[in-house]
Amino acid sequence: MVLQKRLDYGFSGFQVPDVPRSTRSARGRRLFKRKVEDRQMCAFELLATVAGDLLQERDSCAHSNTSPGTAGPVIAQDTVKQEPQDKEAPLKVEPCDPGSCDESVFVSDGALHGHNGNCTSKESTHVSYVEGFEIASNSDFSAKVSCAERTKEDGNQKVNLSCKVNGSACNESSSKDKFSHGIEQRLASDEQKMVNGTAQDTCSSEYVMDLDNKPPALVSSDSSAEVPFSGDHIPCSYFPKSWDNVQLVNKDDDENSSECTQPSTRTMNAFRSLSRIGDRRIRKILASKYWKVAPRLKDGELSNSETRRVFHNRKGCYTRQRSQRNSPYIRRKLFKRCSTSTCDGGLSSEDISKSLVKGVNGDGIASVSQASSSVVGQEASFHSRGSHVKLSIKSFRVPELFIEVSEMETVGSLKRAVLEAVTAILGGGVHVGVVLQGKKVRDDNKTLLQTGISHHDKLETLGFTLEPTLPPTPTTPTPTSTPPALCHEDPPHLVPQEIQNSSSSDRGSVPPPADGSVDKTLTDSRALVPIPTRVEALSVVPLQRKSRQSELVQRRMRRPFSVSEVEALVQAVEKLGTGRWRDVKLCAFDNAKHRTYVDLKDKWKTLVHTARISPQQRRGEPVPQELLDRVLAAHAYWAHQQVKVQMKQQNEQYLLI
DNA sequence: GTTAGGG
DNA sequence: CCCTAAC
Numbered sequence: 001m002v003l004q005k006r007l008d009y010g011f012s013g014f015q016v017p018d019v020p021r022s023t024r025s026a027r028g029r030r031l032f033k034r035k036v037e038d039r040q041m042c043a044f045e046l047l048a049t050v051a052g053d054l055l056q057e058r059d060s061c062a063h064s065n066t067s068p069g070t071a072g073p074v075i076a077q078d079t080v081k082q083e084p085q086d087k088e089a090p091l092k093v094e095p096c097d098p099g100s101c102d103e104s105v106f107v108s109d110g111a112l113h114g115h116n117g118n119c120t121s122k123e124s125t126h127v128s129y130v131e132g133f134e135i136a137s138n139s140d141f142s143a144k145v146s147c148a149e150r151t152k153e154d155g156n157q158k159v160n161l162s163c164k165v166n167g168s169a170c171n172e173s174s175s176k177d178k179f180s181h182g183i184e185q186r187l188a189s190d191e192q193k194m195v196n197g198t199a200q201d202t203c204s205s206e207y208v209m210d211l212d213n214k215p216p217a218l219v220s221s222d223s224s225a226e227v228p229f230s231g232d233h234i235p236c237s238y239f240p241k242s243w244d245n246v247q248l249v250n251k252d253d254d255e256n257s258s259e260c261t262q263p264s265t266r267t268m269n270a271f272r273s274l275s276r277i278g279d280r281r282i283r284k285i286l287a288s289k290y291w292k293v294a295p296r297l298k299d300g301e302l303s304n305s306e307t308r309r310v311f312h313n314r315k316g317c318y319t320r321q322r323s324q325r326n327s328p329y330i331r332r333k334l335f336k337r338c339s340t341s342t343c344d345g346g347l348s349s350e351d352i353s354k355s356l357v358k359g360v361n362g363d364g365i366a367s368v369s370q371a372s373s374s375v376v377g378q379e380a381s382f383h384s385r386g387s388h389v390k391l392s393i394k395s396f397r398v399p400e401l402f403i404e405v406s407e408m409e410t411v412g413s414l415k416r417a418v419l420e421a422v423t424a425i426l427g428g429g430v431h432v433g434v435v436l437q438g439k440k441v442r443d444d445n446k447t448l449l450q451t452g453i454s455h456h457d458k459l460e461t462l463g464f465t466l467e468p469t470l471p472p473t474p475t476t477p478t479p480t481s482t483p484p485a486l487c488h489e490d491p492p493h494l495v496p497q498e499i500q501n502s503s504s505s506d507r508g509s510v511p512p513p514a515d516g517s518v519d520k521t522l523t524d525s526r527a528l529v530p531i532p533t534r535v536e537a538l539s540v541v542p543l544q545r546k547s548r549q550s551e552l553v554q555r556r557m558r559r560p561f562s563v564s565e566v567e568a569l570v571q572a573v574e575k576l577g578t579g580r581w582r583d584v585k586l587c588a589f590d591n592a593k594h595r596t597y598v599d600l601k602d603k604w605k606t607l608v609h610t611a612r613i614s615p616q617q618r619r620g621e622p623v624p625q626e627l628l629d630r631v632l633a634a635h636a637y638w639a640h641q642q643v644k645v646q647m648k649q650q651n652e653q654y655l656l657i
Numbered sequence: 658g659t660t661a662g663g664g
Numbered sequence: 665c666c667c668t669a670a671c
Contacts, residue, residue, distance in 0.1 A: 556665065582659060597659075602665065605662085 389453050559594055561603050566623055569600055569607070570630050577638040578604060607631045 441451055561569070572588040581597035581604075589595040610618050611628035
């Protein structure tokens with residue numbers, strides 16, 4: 001039995017066929033490839049690793065998952081049951097509106113919170129989706145439940161979301177009712193939009209329904225049957241509210257998930273296990289140097305009231321978030337680091353104002369809005385002492401990365417490809433832009449107040465962008481006429497200001513943060529860390545990882561040689577000759593950190609080439625012909641010298657022999 | 658780390 | 665300007 005599972009991880013467009021690899025047909029592979037190609041895949045190690053492991057686990061279960069006695073996409077109610085492993089009360093999920101969910105049901109997750117997913121259902125016919133989940137704590141339910149059904153007309157999935165969730169672990173009945181009611185309300189409100197075909201726009205932190213053209217219940221009892229893509233994929237459009245609260249289930253689940261003794265058990269265990277894997281991966285990533293990881297919460301650390309607040313917050317932000325395009329973004333709890341420079345009022349992290357950053361458009365803009373949807377219980381209090389604008393950036397829109405994988409590639413290859421794509425971007429510099437009311441704030445020297453960012457102003461229109469360090473308007477110092485230091489004239493330290501100014505932009509380095517208060521705030525907060533962003537699609541082919549990766553790595557800023565630099569180079573080469581580029585560098589460009597000896601060598605190469613072509617063919621800032629003549633002369637001279645040296649050496653060797 | 662050369 | 669083989 002292959003269960004339709006749907007795990008959203010905050011990325012859109014990542015699809016994995018729900019079929020054991022061994023049974024994946026050629027058609028399936030083609031479909032998969034097409035899917036991968038059609039939908040721009042987003043890249044994150046998180047995504048790759050999670051998805052890959054999901055596949056592996058799912059496959060491992062699917063292999064032993066045949067239930068020959070079962071016909072059609074039906075899972076008996078009892079098969080969905082999960083044997084509780086802990087003493088916690090089982091999570092109970094049931095459809096509240098059988099009429100609208102007659103062919104579909106529910107699935108719930110409880111695994112992430114330490115529940116064991118003891119799910120029961122009424123009138124269930126098949127498990128359709130695990131729609132997502134909120135990871136809150138192990139003391140309260142937070143499963144997200146959805147129903148899906150196949151429309152009889154066109155086979156499209158119509159989504160009926162009228163499910164009732166009862167978290168039996170939640171002892172407070174009012175809380176339960178509130179939660180259930182909230183779920184119902186929210187799901188019901190979305191149902192209409194879903195059916196109306198706006199589901200693609202429902203990429204929200206709550207859930208995303210993907211109106212796939214595939215029927216949801218291509219669930220076959222025969223795992224050997226060709227079920228290349230049973231409408232199942234891992235759209236990865238959902239990102240749990242707070243990865244920090246993702247809790248690992250107990251380690252015994254590893255064994256349970258591998259046992260796969262019962263279809264439902266297998267599935268649920270697999271799901272739980274997969275979720276945990278995702279968590280593990282997520283944690284791994286979040287623990288990387290690119291993230292500021294908020295303190296982990298231990299199991300049970302969240303009280304029920306906190307959980308309820310989480311839910312409430314979810315509800316609060318839902319309507320905003322669901323309006324987002326189905327675009328990848330990542331939700332992340334980011335505690336603002338309270339440093340003396342940013343929190344001179346002595347505010348603790350609890351004082352951090354609460355804002356929600358969300359992905360907005362294709363430009364990778366994350367906008368900040370005051371919202372009561374703080375991920376984990378941060379209070380929405382603008383502690384505006386000293387008129388500080390306090391922002392808590394919780395998410396950034398993730399740029400789309402196009403991952404091209406051969407259909408013959410393994411999931412591992414895919415993972416590596418995605419990883420490299422991400423690494424390539426993260427390895428380079430990313431700087432932060434500020435968008436206010438849709439306009440990019442370019443003046444870094446303005447104060448927040450002057451820009452219109454203050455604690456008085458509403459911050460809904462404030463957004464941030466993460467951009468490659470390639471500056472659209474380079475702040476490269478304009479070349480001056482002052483020639484660089486020359487080895488035979490000036491001491492190396494007397495390098496023109498032009499070069500010295502450029503010295504801070506060495507290869508791979510991020511331009512220093514602007515002194516503008518906007519950027520200062522952001523950089524000081526350390527909340528804006530290089531989440532990969534790039535507007536253009538990026539592609540990676542696993543088989544050509546190296547070359548592809550090279551395209552992805554942040555390129556150095558292009559810094560055309562000024563005439564004065566050329567003159568310095570020519571002069572140095574005239575003296576030192578070609579082939580001693582390190583000496584040339586030390587002699588004439590010692591303080592020009594952005595000019596490596598390789599650069600000088602390359603420049604000489606281009607100078608020689610330029611001197612040999614007609615002036616009409618030359619581009620860029622014209623180099624005086626006099627300099628070019630000297631280039632040719634020096635080049636010829638040193639070439640001749642080199643020949644002479646070689647001849648001499650050959651003669652010596654000949655004489656020795 | 659440098660140099661040389663292809664891309 | 666990048667990459668890398670060769671040293």
